[in-house]
Amino acid sequence: MIRNIIGLILSIFAAGALIWACTFDIEHLMIGELVTAAGGKFKFLTIINLYIQAIYYCLCIINFFLGSNTFVEEKRSSLQKLRDFLFASIVFPLGLFVCITFWSLYRLDRKLIYPEELDQLISPILNHVLHTLPGVAICLENLFHKHRYPSRVLGLSCNAAVCVVYVAWIHYLNYIHWIELKRSLWVYPILNELSFVYRGLFLLGLSLFNVGLYFIGEMYTLFLTSLQIEKIKQNKKIY
Secondary structure, eight states: OHHHHHHHHHHHHHHHHHHHHHTSOGGGGOOGGGGTSTTGGGGSHHHHHHHHHHHHHHHHHHHHHHSOOOSOGGGOOHHHHHHHHHIIIIIHHHHHHHHHHHHHHHHHHGGGTSOGGGGGTSOHHHHHHHHTHHHHHHHHHHHHSOOOOOOHHHHHHHHHHHHHHHHHHHHHHHHHHHHHHSSOOOSSHHHHHSOHHHHHHHHHHHHHHHHHHHHHHHHHHHHHHHHHHHHHHHHHHHO
């Protein structure tokens, strides 16, 4: 029960912080030509992930009161099944993806992902809620919630669909920019620096990395599950 309470507290904290970040008008913080570019704030994967994570933690809170938190398939509620499916296929891999790719590119060359001008517009706290909290919180959340992964076909299909949809989305936006500006204007500066071939390889590599995070999440969850089941068995032997 204590584990469930801690999970609830973590979900409330994460949901509150993420919803707080959602209230900021990110469009007013854009710089350069992206200010008037098509797509609004939802051109950025960070913002899409922000809303997905916020919805997920709200679902975790609702599931605490109205659903279940068990490994036993027959006892899992519909809310828990939905929670576990979203966790496995979208929330865990996407949360880690945003965190790892942002800070990796930031350390490599911040101009490629987060120009210095943004330091005057976005506070360090907001920046960490956008780019750090999703990855850290979802790893901690897995310590307190009992997840069961869906079939790999279903989970990976949803994971891959997210990658395909977002890549198609930014290409569509670039097409709109080409019509309006008569030149390419990609969402992220790094995409403007790459040729057609290298851009394709870059996006393919990131998509495969996101799929890889699905398997990491699965192994991480199975490891935690085995530890909890072993602990339950030991407690039964004691009593």
